[in-house]
Amino acid sequence: MLEKLKYPIGQPAIPENISEKDIDNWIKIIEDFPSELEKLTSILTDKQLNTTYRENGWTIRQVIHHCADSHLNSYIRFKWTLTEDKPIIKAYFEERWAELFDSSTAPISLSIHFLKALHAKWVYLLKGLTNEDLNKIFIHPEGNKHVKLSENIGxxxxHCNHHFAHINNLIISKNWYIKNP
Incomplete structure (x- = not known):
């Protein structure tokens, strides 16, 4: 049960042979995520935003701010990879970032608006990548893992669908779609 709460859509399953259709589908998900997230969370109260999606998990508010932080880091990793030869990217302690004051208390509108702008710029970049660009690699310091940009899009x-599901599943389980008088 805990695994299903942690990974409601399962772990990432990136195919070995990534097609152009895969890339297009993934870019569309990234493109639509901010507006879909805004629609999903528009009815939530502060009390609901401060509810954890699972025991010892983050609140909805923290999840939304985490998406902004994580996606900014990913965008920068794309830029490094496109401008450097196999850069070793900077990892960060996402759980510590989620505990910071802004992640635990700031209005979600800050991160929603940020995600809209960031994703618009990111998607513009992604749509312009060549096959050569998609095959460029960065090195993640945890495990010295080599990651192709095409894989990272997936x-x-x-990641968008994963955290959307965390929030959506909580809303469904709490029956928050139904407005109480």
Whole structure:
């Protein structure tokens, strides 16, 4: 049960042979995520935003701010990879970032608006990548993992769907779609 709450859509499953259609589908997910997230969370109260999606998990508010932080880091990783030769990217302690004051208390509108602008710019970049660009690699310091940009597009499409599902599943389980008088 805990695994299903942690990974409501499962772990990322990136195919070995990534097609142009895969890339297009993933970019569309990234493109639509901010507006879909805004629609999903528009009815939520502060009390609901401060509800954790699972025991010992983050609140909805923290999840939304985490998406902004994580996606900004990913965008920068794309830029490094496109301008450097196999850069070793900077990892960060996402759980510590989620505990910071802004992630635990700031209005979600700050991150929603930020995600809209960031994703618009990111998607513009992604749509212009060549096959050569998509095959460029960055090195993640945790495990010295080599990651192709094409794979990372899939990982971040998954990341969008993953956190959307955390929030959506909580809303469904709490029956928050139904407005109480």
């Amino acid at each position: 990982v971040y499409a998954w």
